[in-house]
Amino acid sequence: MAFENLLTELRGEAPLKTGWITLNRPKALNALNDALMDELGAALLAWDADDTVGCIVITGSEKAFAAGADIGAMASYGFTDVYRGDYITRNWETLKKVRKPVIAAVAGYALGGGCELAMLCDFIIAADSAKFGQPEIKLGVIPGAGGTQRLPRAVGKAKAMDMVLTARMMDAAEAERGGLVSRVVPAAALQAEVQAVADIICSQSLPSLLAAKECVNRAYEGTLADGVMFERRMFHALFATADQKEGMQAFVEKRKPAFNHR
């Protein structure tokens, strides 16, 4: 796939590959504009539909995952421009349509829309250089791609209010303590560590991965009783797959499973 604002590459040792998407506007610290977000949506959907791909990683540069929405592009917009044209936010929900696991590999700044993009991923692995923040208040606006909603769910109301109202950044250690990121790794090892995690994901059965992701997401979007029932039905449904037979038989025979993703 060839894009102007992204680099894409398949990597990995597992039978299923990992689709790496690198945000690539280095001069603007990967500021997110509509062109980049349209390309990101296209890349995500292409790999979600590709049977050779088991997992997707979104990353940036050493200095910035993304320093937010492109302020230069937004500066002259009025309400009617953004509302009628659906500018800035038009392609953000595409990520939520992706059924395969998506990991954010964050080094450096993840600010504003950059933090929101990372939070839209299934989980975040951070370099020890990572800095997260929602500094939109300093620009006379507020977060516009889920920051006021996902940050409190991730780190709790107190820290989220503090960050959204004061624009202070959270470093990687605080982000891990707060639950925003799942792991912190040395910056120099970020890509290797993330690929190792992705390889583990890519060695599982794809139907199980999709079901597991769908179930965990239910925990955020419904009641506990509905989520538990949905999980139970998905658990039951997986007994209709060949991979369930293979996975359990392999355990009994003390060998590694050879999933065929059916």
Ligand code: HXC
């Ligand atoms: C456009 C940006 C940018 C952004 C940085 N740049 N962030 N351009 N939009 N969000 C550009 C700078 O203008 C500069 O271009 C180059 O990237 C390097 O940035 P510097 O500021 O020189 O680097 P540094 O001094 O290291 O400071 C890094 C920084 C700072 C702390 C990340 O750039 C910063 O505060 N950026 C803005 C962060 C922000 O407010 N984000 C929220 C945006 S609003 P030149 O040409 O001068 O070299 C938002 C709303 C989302 O995200 C709504 C939903 C989508």
